[in-house]
Amino acid sequence: MWSKRLANLWDGENVASMFKTISLLGIGLIGSSIARDVRSRRLADRIVISTRSEKTLKRAEELGLGDVYTTDLAEAVRDADLVIVSVPVGVSGAVAEAIKDSLKPGAILTDVGSTKSSVIAQMLPHVPEGVHFIPGHPLAGTEHSGPDAGFEGLFEGRWCLFTPLPETDADALEKLKAFWAALGSKTDEMDAAHHDKVLAIVSHVPHIIAYNIVGTAADLETVTESEVIKYSASGFRDFTRLAASDPTMWRDVCLHNKDAILEMLARFSEDLAYLQKAIRWGDGEKLFDLFTHTRAVRRSIIEAGQDTAEPDFGRAHTASKAGE
Amino acid sequence: MWSKRLANLWDGENVASMFKTISLLGIGLIGSSIARDVRSRRLADRIVISTRSEKTLKRAEELGLGDVYTTDLAEAVRDADLVIVSVPVGVSGAVAEAIKDSLKPGAILTDVGSTKSSVIAQMLPHVPEGVHFIPGHPLAGTEHSGPDAGFEGLFEGRWCLFTPLPETDADALEKLKAFWAALGSKTDEMDAAHHDKVLAIVSHVPHIIAYNIVGTAADLETVTESEVIKYSASGFRDFTRLAASDPTMWRDVCLHNKDAILEMLARFSEDLAYLQKAIRWGDGEKLFDLFTHTRAVRRSIIEAGQDTAEPDFGRAHTASKAGE
Numbered sequence: 059m060w061s062k063r064l065a066n067l068w069d070g071e072n073v074a075s076m077f078k079t080i081s082l083l084g085i086g087l088i089g090s091s092i093a094r095d096v097r098s099r100r101l102a103d104r105i106v107i108s109t110r111s112e113k114t115l116k117r118a119e120e121l122g123l124g125d126v127y128t129t130d131l132a133e134a135v136r137d138a139d140l141v142i143v144s145v146p147v148g149v150s151g152a153v154a155e156a157i158k159d160s161l162k163p164g165a166i167l168t169d170v171g172s173t174k175s176s177v178i179a180q181m182l183p184h185v186p187e188g189v190h191f192i193p194g195h196p197l198a199g200t201e202h203s204g205p206d207a208g209f210e211g212l213f214e215g216r217w218c219l220f221t222p223l224p225e226t227d228a229d230a231l232e233k234l235k236a237f238w239a240a241l242g243s244k245t246d247e248m249d250a251a252h253h254d255k256v257l258a259i260v261s262h263v264p265h266i267i268a269y270n271i272v273g274t275a276a277d278l279e280t281v282t283e284s285e286v287i288k289y290s291a292s293g294f295r296d297f298t299r300l301a302a303s304d305p306t307m308w309r310d311v312c313l314h315n316k317d318a319i320l321e322m323l324a325r326f327s328e329d330l331a332y333l334q335k336a337i338r339w340g341d342g343e344k345l346f347d348l349f350t351h352t353r354a355v356r357r358s359i360i361e362a363g364q365d366t367a368e369p370d371f372g373r374a375h376t377a378s379k380a381g382e
Numbered sequence: 383m384w385s386k387r388l389a390n391l392w393d394g395e396n397v398a399s400m401f402k403t404i405s406l407l408g409i410g411l412i413g414s415s416i417a418r419d420v421r422s423r424r425l426a427d428r429i430v431i432s433t434r435s436e437k438t439l440k441r442a443e444e445l446g447l448g449d450v451y452t453t454d455l456a457e458a459v460r461d462a463d464l465v466i467v468s469v470p471v472g473v474s475g476a477v478a479e480a481i482k483d484s485l486k487p488g489a490i491l492t493d494v495g496s497t498k499s500s501v502i503a504q505m506l507p508h509v510p511e512g513v514h515f516i517p518g519h520p521l522a523g524t525e526h527s528g529p530d531a532g533f534e535g536l537f538e539g540r541w542c543l544f545t546p547l548p549e550t551d552a553d554a555l556e557k558l559k560a561f562w563a564a565l566g567s568k569t570d571e572m573d574a575a576h577h578d579k580v581l582a583i584v585s586h587v588p589h590i591i592a593y594n595i596v597g598t599a600a601d602l603e604t605v606t607e608s609e610v611i612k613y614s615a616s617g618f619r620d621f622t623r624l625a626a627s628d629p630t631m632w633r634d635v636c637l638h639n640k641d642a643i644l645e646m647l648a649r650f651s652e653d654l655a656y657l658q659k660a661i662r663w664g665d666g667e668k669l670f671d672l673f674t675h676t677r678a679v680r681r682s683i684i685e686a687g688q689d690t691a692e693p694d695f696g697r698a699h700t701a702s703k704a705g706e
Contacts, residue, residue: 148666172616197613197615197616198615199616200693200694201680201693201694202693207693216615217612217613217615219613246612252604252605255604255605256605256609256610256613257613257616259598259599259602259605259610259618260599260605260609260610260613260614260616260617260618261613261616261617261618262617263595264595264617264618264620264621265617266657266661267591267595267621267654268617268620268676269657269672269673269676270650270653270654270657270672271587271588271591271650272676272679272680273653273657273672273675273676274583274646274649274650274653275583275584275679276675276676276679277649277653278583278646278649280576280579281576281579281580281583281584283679283682285580285584286580286583286584286679287679287682287683287686287688288541288570288686288688289521289541289543289580289581289584289585290584290683290686290688290689291521291522291540291541291688291689292496292521292523292581292584292585293584293585293586293588293589293592293624294583294584294585294588295683295688295689296588296592296620296621296623296624297588297591297620298676298679298680298683298689299620299680299689299694299695300617300620301673301676301677301679301680302676302677302680302681303673305669305670305673305674305677306670308669308673309666309669309670309673310666312660312661312666312669313661313664313666313669316661316662316664319661320658320661320662322598322602323654323658323661325598325601325602326594326595326598327651327654329594329597329598329601330591330594330647330651333590333593333594333597334644334647336636337590337636337637337640337643337644337647338640338644340637340640342472342633342634342636342637345629345632345633345636345637346629346630346633348593348594348597349593349625349627349629349632349633350629351597351600352592352593352596352597352600352622352625352626353625353626353629355596355599355600355607355610355611355622355625355626356525356596356622356623356625356626357626358607358611359611359614359619359622362611362612362614364611364612364614364615364619365614365615365619365622365623365697366697366698368698369524369525369526369531370524370525370623371623371695371696371697372695372696372697372698373689373690373695373696374690374692374696
């Protein structure tokens with residue numbers, strides 16, 4: 059298995075790299091973080107970078123993220139043993155189609171998209187015989203985007219989920235898991251439909267709610283936008299972080315995980331109507347019960363090591379003085 | 383005016399303290415943070431602490447937060463030049479009634495509650511002639527509560543809002559503002575009804591939304607609670623921080639700023655319905671427009687010094703490894 063090899067890698071021994079050539083299609087926050095880690099952890103001999111925009115590609119080159127740079131997707135994957143597609147989910151199909159005739163037999167083709175059923179539906183029809191297509195999703199990121207936003211260690215301690223297909227080759231899956239483990243990720247498997255429901259509630263709906271409340275606040279007549287901004291530290295500012303995420307990425311997530319998102323939004327609205335009624339009728343007991351229950355969820359998240367126990371996310375308290 | 387005096391205080395010169403006796407009624411996160419700052423910045427000769435629970439009072443004494451400790455509210459305020467009420471807003475009226483016959487003529491009586499119209503309605507009828515009642519609200523706090531949660535510098539760089547009454551004495555207001563400035567706060571004035579609308583959108587509704595989505599996630603049948611917790615770092619965990627705030631405080635806020643909260647919740651739901659429709663009909667352009675607009679709000683908040691520009695609130699990325 060890979061565990062001994064990984065131990066060697068961690069110890070910095072001069073072992074052969076995991077892949078000869080890794081091709082990164084898309085070089086935003088995720089792609090560029092992978093590139094940085096692959097380089098520093100010596101996981102490949104050669105990194106090929108391809109992206110649609112000449113400007114972004116040039117920036118990737120300035121940052122020295124790879125060895126070869128091209129806007130030609132087909133060219134980019136020709137020698138790759140591992141191809142990682144890190145693009146807005148809406149273009150997954152077009153990318154798969156563009157590379158289908160250049161993929162090497164035995165290559166592993168994976169992605170990092172936040173929706174899995176749609177990505178599979180888009181890409182699978184284009185995957186040639188002999189290429190191992192394994193949909194993946196690292197649960198990592200920040201509100202920033204683009205090649206400058208990536209950094210070494212982004213995936214450290216984070217989950218990477220795989221939604222293998224019935225025909226997925228077990229060895230290829232092991233190899234891909236070992237790759238993500240080498241980036242520091244914990245790995246897990248589930249089926250695509252379940253993934254999409256889980257992500258709808260832990261990621262997609264939270265982002266949508268955040269975008270929505272920031273929009274509501276910006277549109278009020280009775281409270282000015284400058285008041286919203288000045289006094290945002292009393293709760294609101296937390297939402298603005300998620301609402302500053304990449305608009306293209308999130309537009310595509312909404313369009314490509316529609317059913318699960320609408321299902322979870324309906325649940326959210328139902329619960330909000332109940333809470334709203336408790337407020338209207340002054341039912342303090344109901345409010346207290348709900349507000350107590352949710353405190354326990356926070357505790358579990360901290361105990362599971364999924365967030366810091368520091369008050370206020372450990373925000374620097376002096377941050378607030380910058381604007382004085 | 384106070385500015386020279388403040389400069390002296392900041393320089394650590396041995397000037398007379400601002401108040402002879404400050405009484406803190408309620409010694410949770412806010413009260414205990416005030417106590418710590420008053421002590422270290424030498425803003426009073428004597429700090430009297432009073433709270434309902436014997437256990438909490440004992441803890442305050444163990445922490446050495448004051449000079450005198452009593453559960454007798456009337457006794458606590460007898461010699462006070464400044465009385466600060468830091469209790470859940472629902473008990474403001476009862477506290478005012480309990481102290482009304484012991485307040486010293488010329489004393490300043492203020493509070494820190496998140497709702498102002500209700501606090502005024504509850505307290506004002508009990509305020510005796512000659513006592514300066516000035517409703518206040520420091521926009522500061524964390525998701526933690528109780529006397530152990532307070533810390534020095536909590537108010538540094540944060541806003542403290544006052545909602546003076548038509549009869550409020552200008553000198554008393556200046557003196558109270560100088561006190562908060564000495565705690566590091568920036569101060570502002572507005573009328574109580576407007577305060578309650580502003581806070582409904584920047585603080586109350588964000589907390590309610592956070593409590594609500596955490597409740598929704600915990601109640602799903604298709605996604606387990608352990609999945610929600612494991613994969614929470616993809617957005618959800620941000621909401622759990624607000625949803626871990628003090629249940630008693632937030633129950634009272636909901637009950638005592640009902641009208642403004644219901645108004646803002648209605649706006650939020652209306653906007654969410656619009657967004658939901660855009661998702662259902664696959665209207666990518668509408669989604670992209672909204673998601674772009676909100677990014678600008680985040681930028682303004684950072685430019686105004688109201689949040690850190692660090693990705694992910696500057697969270698320690700290693701926090702995620704604690705649970706491995």
